[in-house]
Amino acid sequence: MPDTCPAPITGIDSHAHVFSRKLNLAAARRYTPGYDATLAQYLKHLQTHGLSHGVLVQPSFLGSDNSYLLAALKQAPEQLRGVVVVERDVSRVMLNDMARLGVVGVRLNLMGKALPDFRDAAWKDFFGHIAELDWHVELHRHVEDLPELIHQLMPFGIKLVIDHFGRPDARLSVDQPGFPELLELGLSGQVWMKVSGIYRLADTPQQNLEFAQTALPLLEQSFGHRRLVWGSDWPHTQHEESVGFNTVVEQLQALECSTQLMRSLLVDAPQALLGFACGR
Template structure:
């Protein structure tokens, strides 16, 4: 048991993954890991960078088998929360059991997949259960499709969290129509956004960072500080050779955020969104 219940919150990493290459992987996957990303390694990175708590997100290549993630949560329940991937026909009892283990949301990783019909009865039942639990739904999809998906999901009354800046194409700038539309939807008060995965924004490293710097003040105006969180995206799958934990921390520090913004990104907003209790 690695838990330290008296640990004060010095910073929350809102997006990371743990896994072992020995696990059974999903048949349909875009990536196959060749290494282990252990909880011990992750906690070491947190502490080395002045952070105390984290949110573990089920990686897509493990499908709906969340056992490794749930086992990690049990090792440090006060310091960790979880976001799982489940089938929409999962039973209420299974969801409630996960909630007791520290799960606070479900991820819909729709990258490379056909868009679902959220008007279908099964999805309506599923989202009703998510709303009842007070969980959030995390959306991962390129920005062109996000406004359409968000408009479908808002009527369900669930908290919606957008992954990785909304996955815009940094080469198209902050004026690209779908990103502007996402900013407009951010004004609705229904959305949160993860300031994470800058290296996943389709441009060169210079273009990606320039986009993130230009986007930050726009995101603050649209979403507000109460709806933005930061995540490392450790262990940076598909970018492991060029991206490291310290480098994403450095990227965050070069975004020009004030101390007030850093406090909101790292402590205040993720504490509320993910249910961390501050001593």
């Protein structure tokens, strides 16, 4: 690996989505977009806010058809990485093809779904492939269910990434069911947390921010600088009317992170987790 980076890393947005309203949408979905979120728009946001790289995450309403995301990765291979949604019986050939395009993880969006049992033997080959590829598994679920899911996944030896602070309820304290256990699991060295989606924490904007401000030092203590990453969650689906890229950048600044933590959130931690080692 060369010592210099062809695309210097000034900041990495670890969670964003691109899509078109004209795409075939999943039959079972909780949301239907009425607009397009294009790669050109996203790259413009990165440039405007001094960010150099980004991670595209497959939105749930597109199901396991990752073609739009993969096409975006081809357009900006040095700037982007991808996190896909795939079926459990996906072939290794397909996963290898995705890896060559810059895919680094799979997302398990379990919001509104029956909880799977990852101890079932049917999952063994799937997670075996993920481990061999050195990808991560991203979990999106309310906090009370996360500890059990994480315990089931840890024996596979895969990197685990938790979406949006673990989706706690900002109307409750940091002692709410699941959150203390999540902090304990952060000590394992196998779990990462996305400092993102503050506006999704179920209360008013001010209360959501106050909860994040309270939670972040606890997360920092448990997960450490190197396992916390920031994401914009652009284009903020279901919150488009009240949240924009400026909003989430302002929320990040309002967390009043130390210089060291801010550098780690935006550069060091995501660079290591997501494979942004001096470009591709």
